[in-house]
Amino acid sequence: xxxxxxxxxxxxxxxxxxxxxxxxxxxxxxxxxxxxxxxxxxxxxxxxxxxxxxxxxxxxxxxxxxxxxxxxxxxxxxxxxxxxxxxxxxxxxxxxxxxxxxxxxxxxxxxxxxxxxxxxxxxxxxxxxxxxxxxxxxxxxxxxxxxxxxxxxxxxxxxxxxxxxxxxxx
Numbered sequence: 001x002x003x004x005x006x007x008x009x010x011x012x013x014x015x016x017x018x019x020x021x022x023x024x025x026x027x028x029x030x031x032x033x034x035x036x037x038x039x040x041x042x043x044x045x046x047x048x049x050x051x052x053x054x055x056x057x058x059x060x061x062x063x064x065x066x067x068x069x070x071x072x073x074x075x076x077x078x079x080x081x082x083x084x085x086x087x088x089x090x091x092x093x094x095x096x097x098x099x100x101x102x103x104x105x106x107x108x109x110x111x112x113x114x115x116x117x118x119x120x121x122x123x124x125x126x127x128x129x130x131x132x133x134x135x136x137x138x139x140x141x142x143x144x145x146x147x148x149x150x151x152x153x154x155x156x157x158x159x160x161x162x163x164x165x166x167x168x169x170x
Contacts, residue, residue, distance in 0.1 A: 001159040002096040002106030004126065006116045009109045010145065011097050014130065018095065021152045027092040032084055034098030041070065082169040085162065093159055103168045105160050109145065110135070125168075127158040 003011050015031060022029050042049040048061040052070060059070045081102045088094060096104065103125050110118050110131040120126040120140060128141040130151050135142045141158075143150045160168075 001093065001155050002099060002102070002104050002125075003109060004098070004100035004106040004119060004123075005109035005111075006114050006119075008114050009111045011109050014109055014145065014151065015095050015097055017148045018152055018155065021148050022093060022156075028090075030088045030091040030094045032081075032088065032094060032096045032099075034096075041068065080169070082166050085166065085169075093156070094162070095155075104165045105158055107151070107155060107158070111145070128154050130154075 003015055005011050012033075019029050019031070040049070042052070042061075048059050048068075048070070051059045052072060057072050057074060061068050081096065081099045081104065085094065085096075096106075100106065100119065100123075105127045106123070106125055108118060108120050108123075108126045108129045110120075110129050112131075112133055118129065118135070120129055120138070126140070128143065129135055129138060130143050130145040132145045141154060143154050145151070
């Protein structure tokens with residue numbers, strides 16, 4: 001299930017609230033976030049950073065508590081959403097932040113205070129909206145952004161199986 005919206009609408013905040021609510025129900029949750037800029041997940045001076053900066057195309061760092069994999073594109077095209085979804089380990093639900101122009105089912109996070117129009121009228125793949133105010137006349141389900149239980153219920157009802165999402169993205 002995608003979580004889409006304009007910058008500043010509260011997508012990350014909502015996801016961070018949804019994850020513990022959903023994991024408390026025994027669900028295994030994965031997240032996939034699109035970044036619009038150059039980013040680092042490790043810090044200068046750390047071994048993984050130094051390996052990557054020295055030219056390693058892929059770095060895996062592992063401990064008894066977690067492992068992480070980084071892949072340098074080095075001029076290769078950015079992977080699309082379908083390619084990234086296929087790389088995730090099996091889980092019950094994937095929350096995708098960003099990728100708002102892709103064709104997967106999405107919940108729009110809308111805040112009038114951001115000063116932009118809602119995305120849902122122009123995106124048929126938005127299946128519901130979570131907002132901090134009502135949306136009179138909306139032709140799709142609308143829930144209160146602050147009612148995490150209602151948002152989680154809607155996400156679970158509207159999420160599509162991975163195979164169906166990959167077919168939509170093909």
